[in-house]
Amino acid sequence: MSELFDAVDALLASRAVLPPPAERKRLRAAHGLTIDEVATALKVRRATVSGWENGKTEPRPPERDAYARLLDKLAELYPAQEEPAAPVSATLIGTPDPADAGPQSADHAPEPAAMAAPENAQAPVPAPDAAATAAAPRPARTTRTSTTSRRPGAKKAAPAGTPAGSADSRFENGPLAVVDVEDGQALAYCTGGLVLDVPAKSIPALVDWTLREAKLGAPKLAGPGKDADPLIVLTGAALERYGLPVTLTEEEKHAGRLPEGHKVIKQLARAEWKLTKRGFGPWARIYRPATGSERACVQLCIPSWNALDTRHWGEAGHLPPAELARVLGVYASRVMTPRGSTAVTGLELMTALHPPTRASEPDADDRRHSEHNPGSLGKDAIDPMNWPPCEVPDGHPVLKGLPRFHVRGPGEKLFEEAYDWARPMTDAECTLRYLVGIDVNMAFAAGANGLNVGLGEATHVKAPAFDAKLPGSWLVDLSHVDLSQVKVGKEWVELDGSLLPSPFTPKGERPEGPAWYATPTVAYAAELGYEVRPIEAWVRYDNGRYLDGWYQRLRDAYLATMADLGVDADLTPADFLAAMDGYKDRDPELAIVVSAIKATVKGGLGKLRERPRGEGWKPGQPWRALSRPTWRPDIRAAVISRTRINLHRKIVKHAAFTGQYPVAILSDCVAYASNGPSPLDFLPYRDGKPLPGGFKLGINPGLVKHEGTQTVLWGEEVRERFHAPDLNLARYIKDGTVTDIDSGE
Template sequence: MIAPATPAERASRPAPTARSTSPSRRPAAPKADPANTAANHTHPRFENGPLAVIDVDADGQMLAYCVGGLVLDVPAKTIPALVDWTLKDAQLGQPKLSGPGKNADPLLVLTEAALGRYGLPVTLTDEERLAGRIPEAHKVIKQLTRADWKLTKRGFGPWARIYRPATGSERACVQLCIPSWHALDSRHWGDAAQLPPAELARILGLYASRVMTPRGSTAVTGLELMTALHPPTRASDPDADGRRHSEHNPGSLGKDPVDCAPCEAPDGHPLLKDLPRFHSRGPAEKLFEEAYDWARPMTDDECTLRHLVGIDVNMAFAAGANGLTVGLGAPTHVKAPVFDPKLPGSWLVDLSHVDLSRVKTGKDKWAELNADLLPSPFTPKGDRPEGPAWYATPTVAYAVELGYEVHPLEAWVRYENGRYLDGWYNRLRDAYLATMADLGVDAALTPTDFLAAMDAHKSRDPELAIVVSAIKATVKGGLGKLRERPRGEGWRPGEPWRALSRPTWRPDIRAAVISRTRINLHRKIVKHAAFTGQYPVAILSDCVVYAAGGPSPLDFLPYREGKPLPGGFKLGVNPGLVKHEGTQSVLWGEEVRERFDAPELNLARYIKDGTVTDVDNGE
């Protein structure tokens, strides 16, 4: 831990005071630890980094633990005074990520000791957790009101924003993160909430520098990152009087929400209010682009092998977003359109004629396959379509790629489109690769060395492993937020959704990314089957399980002189490449399926550690 200053030392320095300290460190990663270097040296306004963890030392002194081992004395005795100190003296924040964007507000993380000092509860009651905030009558909220500070609509909760209305271009806003109120979801942040303040500042600071300053959950941050990289407006060129005005920023989603197409609307959406009660929409009424959840019984030949080996696609949904053209504006309805693979949208088309027993795998190259051992690429459950259904553009384009004609009956297309997610993908990819390299896993490793490095990477620096987990959760959560559903017991179908007021509520973009991710995986499976005669036993999202003679992915992936099958699976750390997910025995798989009387139990769900306590087939 960081040694506290003596009272004499504190009295001899004005606040804020930068202490020269040496924070405790975990075992060093193979490269110099990026999280213990000062942040934002190029921006004097944010000299002390994007955030600070506020704690109380043994002498009762309030301290702000910043990135790079910097510790500041905090003179503030109340939350309003803490906000004032942060904005006037702390030099916290982060430069904007895009020219037309805004600088990130400073983030303060309050430990349990700090909560007690400022008169806030260490934990929330069940009622407060359900509401997501403390009551409006709380004394701290009254203090903020008297000091003319405001809270956003979500109130004073685990992620609170305290602000005054902006004057000109200057913002006056501070965000609070309260780990003991479950601000840091353990599914994504591991045990970060229990870390000492200097170590918590380290991992949150690294995440902020490589992704962005957290704005809430990883899902919220993933969505906010899209907007930060593509702000809805920008300043115009000077007019005749030399004045600039706010105008639409090309390539962004704009500042106003747009309606989705009826087929893209989730159940309960206001567009569907006229449907009969309890009506269940089928594939011809509803776009259903989701990740795979498919499995099949093993063949006799597969049962003679010893192992089931799972491989997992790195950052699969990020890779699916890379280079993808998505709609930027509202959809246009078209009857009997000619399919255009470059035009994003939703298409009603019959793909039941696509026969996987004979597919095109390249220019003038066709492959004969065992279709009974393959999932359909067109449905999440892998079932062959039975008639017309709604699909996103990448799914229909893949049917054409496989060598089959398509004749859409109708479509909702978006003529205003662009590669909106490219910058988002690039930033998250770079964050992931840089942090994995700090853990000793880089893109230059051979397949054998990569597998060995992955086996031990989390133990090299468990705190950096938390950052990797948070980055991956930012990808999935951000895409999930594009089709956020209403939550809470008080909501009823037909009532307005708060999420619909956001320009980033875009279920079509989410569908396109998931469609492309599933198609990317199926393409590799087909290439692998055509070359090796091996077929997957189970697929769950981005994890694929094969029966193999040995326990390693190298026992079934067709590497030749260190080179993988072109277009197939390749071991490596880059998004879209694969890693080893887990290995179990074929006997384990057969025993589990027999025990639960489930011959098509999805073994990909349990391949990592082999633990099956209850059957969940995703129904």
């Protein structure tokens, strides 16, 4: 029998024990490692590591032992958090509005004691995953009672069923609070529906209370990163209470901040609090210098000062406090706590997921120091004078030597932008009834997914051999690419090239002579079957898939919020179109979150090439954004290039299979002439399956939705009215309203 036991022991010892797949992924992400980095270290393919993390496959020796060692070390650094042992006490501040309650039978009305929870009723804490991912239900309207506790920091519960705040006990009340004043009492409306009494009588006292008692904030998104600072949103009533103006004067709006002599700024200075360089504006940051690893910083958001841009946040700034806390709370839990505009937050999300530094291994004295975090953009900006001249916008210091009124052409300037193209309709298209617009979901996020981008400075190379895996900018002549005969997959096909936009220029014009292009654009020319011979290039040998985590975070936020609105990822094409019809009306507050998520994608990418804005700047001088490691116009260009190429690839595939060509394209919207008003009337679906590599209806990033339908007669009438045969109809196809001639803005 002992021999059998020995054999069993040998079997157990031959296989290293691994944690569950979800824990493997958590440990990797906690240390800020990418799947590529793990795959490289273990000398396996990226797909192999991905399979281990999603449970589809299990590692085998010898990789299994090495993988187990990695996970064991990570588990020591980042132990799993224990589940809370005891429920959290809470107090009800009111009852749901009768109009919101379901019907009840008079014969079977519950006893009053069963209807009202006791003042200190125990509320179970939801599982961390549910708290982080579930959208908070709409807060029921409540009425305050004279018996409500007034002690500082007393928690009062929202209606039953509202999810709690963070599973992290340090931030148990969530990432943010909306501070309002009611009946003379300052109240903080938290994201889980909780309401806290705020004893603070001044802004410095409010900052102290937030950091010491409110338990607001959010855990870091990556292992080497930093926890999110608490966000306090001030309503108009709160502004009045704390001595701040409800609206800014025209001079203050122009400056974007209060004057330095304002009494509240003086109060902060006396209390030894500091403001960042942007001062006390719509998104003020109040802090004290960090002591060791301890941070003392509070972010303010002031909607009445236009902190929440209506283009992206709709009417969020005018919502009641509880509803505003819900909107911002869902966004914060799924994207990150807002750090400013959606553009600023989109850029900050990149850094939060790839912090520039990390702690080193202990040295000989058992001390750790800060070191570069692989896969990040680092902590130092690229020297402005080291930028490739072709990649920077006009007025950049590296272009200082150019004549004052010199206009750079394609051979001097990288011009990767989204499509703005249209053409006259053919006679055959004019006989059709409708113009149908389809729009690519989260197109620029999809363009960032899996994209290899430069992490460091560029190297100048003369007459290089083109390498599609090497990010950079290439000077190459693509004028010989003929769209009437291209490769689609492995086969050559003939198309009507006159009805297609060029994939190489935003206006769809065929290039003339050498021009600068990002790597995805040049790679597509080779994919179409044509030889490419670069004249010179600026390439980045230090590169990686920097935006993968950013894409995944925003994708998941978008899909989760759309699912809450009734649009799931697994719907049939017909059901998807039906679900998208009027989805915003099902929950207008969550529709605001969707809008903000989309704006975070586009705004974050735009911030990678932020231009000077006032500040007394003159051409040839540096501007503030150049001092950021995240000022990376090359990454922005690569994402836009790939997004435009992704769209053109689908257009070519569709044309080769159906003989249909687009009439107009604006960014990620494409308009086709069709006999029917629905995308299903011209998209080639067979047995519910789309054309491989073509357009596919669905909510996932990169798939398409119905943008709008107008008649062909409408399109011709609009073009005739404005004497513009090439008017971009994709710009107006959503609702058909045309207020002015297409200016291209």
